[in-house]
Amino acid sequence: MRYRSIDLNLLVVLDALLDDPSVTRAADRLNVGQPAISAMLARLREHFGDPLLVQEGRKLVLSPVALELKPAVQAWLERARVLTSAKPGFDPSRAERRFAIACSEIVAGFLLPLVSARLTREAPGISITVRTFSAFRAARTPAVEALERQGLDFVVLPGSFTSADHPRRPLLSAPYRCLVWRGNRAVSGARSRHGALDEAAFYASPHIVPTLLDGSVATIESDDALLHRAQRERVVRTEHLLAIPAAIAGTPLIATLPSFVAERFAARESELRVVDCPIALPPLTEVMQWQQTRENDPAYAWFRDLLIDCASEITPDIAL
Structure with a gap:
């Protein structure tokens, strides 16, 4: 032709x-x-x-x-x-597809277990491949690198890394809170139910921060707000998010994390607690993008809705 x-x-x-x-x-x-x-x-x-x-x-x-x-x-x-x-309608229970998605460790650890459970129940023939967002962060436009050059189906990434050439939708948003050891003396009322951390104690304390593969802070788009005036030589950086709770226990370390992450860690570790962050930080906002050429693909539409539903279970009180 x-x-x-x-x-x-x-x-x-x-x-x-x-x-x-x-x-x-x-x-x-x-x-x-x-x-x-x-x-x-x-x-x-x-x-x-x-x-x-x-x-x-x-x-x-x-x-x-x-x-x-x-x-x-x-x-x-x-x-x-x-x-x-193209076929009339889309039946996820009979479909056989594989979607490739790039996201941060936080999204992978908290969102994908919910997605996997839903797929098992509703669409056993649909599977997912997960890539780390760190692999694309160095590109001029990470979303373009992942979607166009690498051929991934979806990316979930901070808004500053998105592309104007592809559809987008906010997926997750959460304020930051501080995860601390219950015995941390920098927290007033450390042994009470409602401890508090003031700004001076926050900046004077050593911090532990999750990082990406290139060493940049993974959860706050600009780490200047977090580390400004802090004792930089006393900051611990780790690529291993799951290691943070164990590192904090019994120490004065403070981790400033999205609220749902900090609260999950505290629920699992009785020695830890969550207190409000005493400095103003922009909330964590993760945005979902997908390939423009597949905007009208019914399977894509179904999977997008599934991601949105699962994200609402993580931050149910935050409307996007």
């Missing part, structure tokens, strides 16, 4: 070559002879007026034009896939 002077079948070949710039591997992937792929590549080069694949040392790499074409070709083919697979 041709559309505006190009054989649409060539776009399938172009997509394979853009994904892996190798004529041999594209032939294997598409179960087509290598000479046929070479011939189609020649036609694509003629149509776009560009070599598309260029020799760099002993390998082929994408030309600047090819890099620019890649997201558009992927989006076109995804629209074609949705169109050709």
Whole structure:
């Protein structure tokens, strides 16, 4: 089939070559002879007026034009896939799909167990692959890197890392509270039911903060508010969120965490308690994004609603 002077079948070949710039591997992937792929590549080069694949040392790499074409070709083919697979209605109990999602350890630890339980009950044929948000944080636009270049279905990330090119919806929001040892003398009324932590004691105390793989603070978009005037040399940083409760017990360490995280940890560890944070911090806000090309996919719509329902169980008193 041709559309505006190009054989649409060539776009399938172009997509394979853009994904892996190798004529041999594209032939294997598409179960087509290598000479046929070479011939189609020649036609694509003629149509776009560009070599598309260029020799760099002993390998082929994408030309600047090819890099620019890649997201558009992927989006076109995804629209074609949705169109050709469209069926009236969507039955999650019979569906077989896999969704790939990138999120922080906090989202993975608190949201995904709820999602997994719902899938087991309602959609046993639907499975999920979870990637860490840290893997994409260094990109100029993490959401674009995850959704377009890596082909993930969903990302859940702080609002400052989202992309204007893809649909978005706030998923989680929670204030910050402080997790402390019950014997911490910096907390007034430490042994009473309602302890309090003032600003001076907060800044004078050592802190423990969860970090991402690049060492940046994982739960507060700017750690300046938390560590300003604090004794920086007395700050413990860890990539292991679950290690924080054990690290606090019996010490003056303070962890400033989203309220649902701090309260869950305190409920599990009788030696710990949660007190209000004495400084003003913006709440944790996690935003869900998904691929623009799949906006009307009924399976996507169902899975989005499932994530929203599960998130409401974590922060039921916070309307988004």
